Amino acid sequence: MPQLHVKVCRYGAGRTALTAYDKEHAVTYARLLDAEADNADWREVARIVLHIDPTSEPERARVAFESI
Numbered sequence: 001m002p003q004l005h006v007k008v009c010r011y012g013a014g015r016t017a018l019t020a021y022d023k024e025h026a027v028t029y030a031r032l033l034d035a036e037a038d039n040a041d042w043r044e045v046a047r048i049v050l051h052i053d054p055t056s057e058p059e060r061a062r063v064a065f066e067s068i
Helices: 020-024 025-035 042-048 058-067
Strands: none
Touching: 020 025, 020 042, 042 058
């Protein structure tokens, strides 16, 4: 069952088929789509959706955000 608060990998999977990781992160993906539709700032998305602080971990936050 998809969870609301899950730890994300540094890089996206980059596969065309759904994986167990994708299924576990379905809620995260939906939240990312909502954020994109709202034109949310990537730093806000990293903090709220990906649970990565862009102030203390700017590179990790940006890489994780861009790879999804």
